Amino acid sequence: MAFCDLSGKTIIVTGASSGIGRQAAIQISKNGGNVIISGRDKERLSGTFESLDGADHKMIAADLLNEDEINDLVSGLPKINGIVHCAGIVGPTPVKFIRKENVNKLMRINFEVPVLLTSRILLMKKLLDNSSIVFMSTVATKMPYFGGALYNSSKSAIESYSKTLALELVKKGIRSNCISPGLVNTPLIKKPVTEGQMELVDESLGRYLKKYPMGIGEPEDVSNAIIFFLADESKWISGTNLVMGGVLQ
Numbered sequence: 001m002a003f004c005d006l007s008g009k010t011i012i013v014t015g016a017s018s019g020i021g022r023q024a025a026i027q028i029s030k031n032g033g034n035v036i037i038s039g040r041d042k043e044r045l046s047g048t049f050e051s052l053d054g055a056d057h058k059m060i061a062a063d064l065l066n067e068d069e070i071n072d073l074v075s076g077l078p079k080i081n082g083i084v085h086c087a088g089i090v091g092p093t094p095v096k097f098i099r100k101e102n103v104n105k106l107m108r109i110n111f112e113v114p115v116l117l118t119s120r121i122l123l124m125k126k127l128l129d130n131s132s133i134v135f136m137s138t139v140a141t142k143m144p145y146f147g148g149a150l151y152n153s154s155k156s157a158i159e160s161y162s163k164t165l166a167l168e169l170v171k172k173g174i175r176s177n178c179i180s181p182g183l184v185n186t187p188l189i190k191k192p193v194t195e196g197q198m199e200l201v202d203e204s205l206g207r208y209l210k211k212y213p214m215g216i217g218e219p220e221d222v223s224n225a226i227i228f229f230l231a232d233e234s235k236w237i238s239g240t241n242l243v244m245g246g247v248l249q
């Protein structure tokens with residue numbers, strides 16, 4: 001059997017219309033797994049769907065900020081063996097400009113959504129025993145950057161949640177782990193900024209590269225780790241947080 005073979009496993013990937021989630025879905029399919037991909041943008045989600053290897057995959061578009069859409073998404077799921085929570089946003093805001101709406105925006109998609117989606121999947125008994133759950137955090141929870149207070153806090157919250165979840169689910173053999181990458185080459189780091197946010201300019205990229213001399217990662221660098229956490233090869237690992245690309249400071 002090939003290393004990290006996912007044959008016979010069905011995995012849901014959120015944020016699969018772009019970046020890390022898209023690459024994770026493609027790689028799960030290459031490793032023999034079935035994927036249920038979710039995202040908001042139907043066109044980009046279809047693009048991911050068409051890139052998947054093999055048949056029996058499913059695509060469910062949903063805006064996860066809408067709890068009814070979370071519930072509909074979960075109702076449409078078969079029994080699954082894994083969840084990869086990739087939906088997320090950044091919103092660089094210096095602390096003195098933080099307003100309630102900034103807090104709500106970041107915390108909702110980066111913390112509330114994966115929490116509510118996980119609860120719903122568990123409540124509806126869609127997650128089989130011995131499954132694996134993967135959350136996306138960031139290296140910046142340990143090595144903060146200017147303007148990242150809200151983003152880093154939302155990710156610290158999910159790290160803490162994941163550890164508790166790992167404890168609550170251990171008797172069912174269900175594992176929960178976080179991955180905390182440095183900067184990854186996806187649309188997330190190139191998105192146009194909205195009012196009140198700072199641009200990710202060359203200068204800050206330069207500062208970043210000095211801090212993290214391993215450089216900027218590619219989506220497949222992260223999806224390789226996601227595949228490992230989903231596969232039985234990691235069956236003795238739960239409640240951990242894998243830092244990637246930030247080891248050298």
Ligand SMILES: NC(=O)c1ccc[n+]([C@@H]2O[C@H](COP(=O)([O-])OP(=O)(O)OC[C@H]3O[C@@H](n4cnc5c(N)ncnc54)[C@H](OP(=O)(O)O)[C@@H]3O)[C@@H](O)[C@H]2O)c1
Nearest residue numbers: 015017018019020039040041064087088136183184186188
């Ligand atoms: N890129 C990095 O440098 C980096 C580093 C560390 C951690 N991360 C984390 O890794 C995860 C994936 O990031 P990425 O770089 O792949 O970002 P990305 O390319 O911008 O993709 C983000 C995904 O989240 C989805 N999403 C956002 N809001 C949503 C909502 N309300 N409902 C449903 N889906 C929603 C997007 O869907 P639509 O596009 O269809 O709206 C998209 O598929 C995020 O949690 C991010 O915080 C990224």
